[in-house]
Structure formats: C-alpha cells, structure tokens
Amino acid sequence: xxxxxxxxxxKPEILDPQGKAVHGALPRLGFTGVNxxxxxxxxxxxxxxxxxxxxxxxxxxxxxxxxxxxxxxxxVVHVEGDGAPHGKHKA
Amino acid sequence: xxxxxxxxxGSLDDVDARRAVGMGGHEAVELWHGDHDxxxxxxxxxxxxxxxxxxxxCGAISRFSPVMTEVVGAAxxxxxxxxxxxxxxxxxxxxxxxxxxxxxxxxxxxxxxxRLRIENNRTPWTSSYAEGAEVTIVLKNGxxxxxxxxxxLDRLEGEGRVVxxxxxxxxxxSLRAIAGITNERGNVVGLMPHPEHAVxxxxxxxxxxxxxxxxxxxxxVAAGLLG
Numbered sequence: 001x002x003x004x005x006x007x008x009x010x011k012p013e014i015l016d017p018q019g020k021a022v023h024g025a026l027p028r029l030g031f032t033g034v035n036x037x038x039x040x041x042x043x044x045x046x047x048x049x050x051x052x053x054x055x056x057x058x059x060x061x062x063x064x065x066x067x068x069x070x071x072x073x074x075x076v077v078h079v080e081g082d083g084a085p086h087g088k089h090k091a
Numbered sequence: 092x093x094x095x096x097x098x099x100x101g102s103l104d105d106v107d108a109r110r111a112v113g114m115g116g117h118e119a120v121e122l123w124h125g126d127h128d129x130x131x132x133x134x135x136x137x138x139x140x141x142x143x144x145x146x147x148x149c150g151a152i153s154r155f156s157p158v159m160t161e162v163v164g165a166a167x168x169x170x171x172x173x174x175x176x177x178x179x180x181x182x183x184x185x186x187x188x189x190x191x192x193x194x195x196x197x198x199x200x201x202x203x204x205x206r207l208r209i210e211n212n213r214t215p216w217t218s219s220y221a222e223g224a225e226v227t228i229v230l231k232n233g234x235x236x237x238x239x240x241x242x243x244l245d246r247l248e249g250e251g252r253v254v255x256x257x258x259x260x261x262x263x264x265s266l267r268a269i270a271g272i273t274n275e276r277g278n279v280v281g282l283m284p285h286p287e288h289a290v291x292x293x294x295x296x297x298x299x300x301x302x303x304x305x306x307x308x309x310x311x312v313a314a315g316l317l318g
Contacts, residue, residue, distance in 0.1 A: 010193075
C-alpha cells in the first residue's frame with residue numbers, strides 16, 4: 001500500500017470567505033503578523049502496490065475530475081514520503 | 092407536459108418543486124438519483140437542498156449519480172432543464188453551465204424575499220415573463236456566489252445568457268449580480284433563487300415564481316424555441 005496525497009486550493013483570484021473568517025479570528029487569539037489565510041482541502045489516497053506513472057496519471061485524472069473543480073481550484077499531487085510534488089495543476 | 096423532479100439524498104425542495112409543477116398545469120414525475128432512465132419526461136428540474144450533504148463541494152458528488160448521466164444526455168439533446176439553487180450548483184459541476192457557485196462573500200446564510208430582474212425571457216423556463224420584468228422570489232443559500240472568469244462573464248452578457256439578475260444590494264457576492272444563467276442553446280437554466288417557494292399568496296412573498304412552471308414551457312417547446 002502506498003499513500004498519495006492530493007492538496008486542493010482555491011485559485012488565488014477566487015474569494016475565500018472561510019479563510020477570511022479564520023484570519024479574522026487570529027488577532028482575538030493573540031496571533032499577530034499573519035497577513036492572510038487561505039483554506040484548502042487535503043485528500044489522502046491509499047492505493048494498492050507501487051505508485052507507478054500509470055497510478056499517478058489516474059490520480060491526476062481523479063483529482064481534476066472529482067476532488068477539485070478546475071473552474072475555481074488548483075491541485076497538487078504528492079506521493080507521501082517522496083517529498084517532491086508531481087506536477088501542479090492550474091486550469 | 093411531464094416534468095421530472097430529481098430527488099437526491101439531501102434534496103429539500105423536491106416536494107415543493109413537484110407541487111409548483113402541478114400548480115403550473117403540468118404533471119410532476121418523481122425521479123430518483125439512482126435511476127438510469129428518465130421515465131418519459133419532457134423536461135427536468137433539479138431542486139434545491141444539500142444533496143450528498145454538500146460534501147466535497149456543493150453538487151460535486153451528485154454530478155456522478157446515475158440519473159445525471161441521463162440528464163446530461165437529455166440536456167445536450169435539447170430537453171429543458173431547470174436547476175434551482177443546489178440544482179444550479181449541480182449543473183455547473185456537470186459542465187452544462189459555465190462558472191461555479193462559491194460561499195457567500197459575507198459568510199452568512201441568506202434567506203430573504205429577493206427582488207430580481209428577468210433579463211432573458213427566451214428560455215422555456217422564463218418565456219411567460221416580460222423581458223426586464225421585476226419580480227420577487229425567495230432566495231436562500233449559503234454558497235450562492237456566482238463566479239466565472241472575465242471572458243466567460245463577458246460572453247454570458249454578450250450572448251444574452253444572463254437570465255436573472257439581483258436588484259438592490261448584492262445578496263451573496265455574485266459577480267455582476269448574476270442570479271441565473273442559461274447555456275448556449277437556451278434549454279438549460281440555472282437559478283439561485285427559488286421560484287417554487289413563490290407560487291402562493293398564503294406562504295411566501297407572492298406568486299411571482301409561478302411563471303417558471305406555467306404553460307409557457309409547453310408553448311416554448313411547441314414554438315421551437317429550443318431549436
């Protein structure tokens with residue numbers, strides 16, 4: 001079993017009201033010096049066997065079809081323990 | 092006319108939509124998200140609610156339900172499809188309509204009697220309204236902010252595909268105050284406000300919403316408005 005991680009973030013130009021709400025709460029908790037907060041989603045996929053190029057290609061397809069909406073979101077795929085992102089997708 | 096109303100797990104307004112269809116003089120047909128056929132309907136409504144709990148993104152999981160394969164195919168063949176609120180979100184996720192709906196810019200759920208202008212009365216769903224008609228229809232959403240890139244917005248405006256626009260203060264941060272749009276062919280309409288909640292004087296702000304469900308739909312189909 002291997003773990004592939006997909007991180008999904010709203011595109012920079014898309015308003016993120018949830019991130020703004022979190023950002024607004026920080027000063028009340030005494031945290032200063034944080035200029036902005038953007039909230040995203042992290043998906044951890046347990047896949048069978050080795051993470052081959054074929055598996056990664058299917059994960060990219062899945063990420064662009066279901067896990068993210070390319071109209072408003074970008075995604076990045078990582079193989080856990082690998083460290084290197086496998087391509088950043090911007091529609 | 093037989094108009095199908097799809098119920099997804101988490102749909103809220105399917106019963107109201109079926110009732111409005113009946114009040115509009117048509118026969119409402121219940122469709123289930125797991126259906127693989129459309130039971131001979133001639134038009135389809137995707138109702139409001141929180142299908143699949145709004146998990147992942149509003150409408151994202153509904154898009155892949157069995158009935159949506161049939162709905163997308165029928166829409167592409169010209170069948171009239173109306174998506175209300177969550178239905179609008181599903182139509183965007185299905186790529187039947189451009190753009191997306193995101194969380195309201197003020198972060199609060201909005202529930203109000205909303206003034207709207209009907210800007211396109213050439214769709215089967217809006218043909219009983221006068222162009223430019225100002226109506227009051229219930230608006231209730233948490234994620235109703237319509238967004239699309241500038242090119243898409245310009246194209247929608249240029250092609251007259253903005254079906255309804257908010258009047259007064261923008262209630263949810265929708266770009267260019269867009270409340271509803273249609274596809275190129277004009278048979279698929281997505282609308283954030285809820286006309287099915289504005290069909291009776293007893294409850295709701297009046298009957299301005301009834302026009303979405305009346306005989307104009309049949310006339311529009313008969314007149315070849317759908318091309």
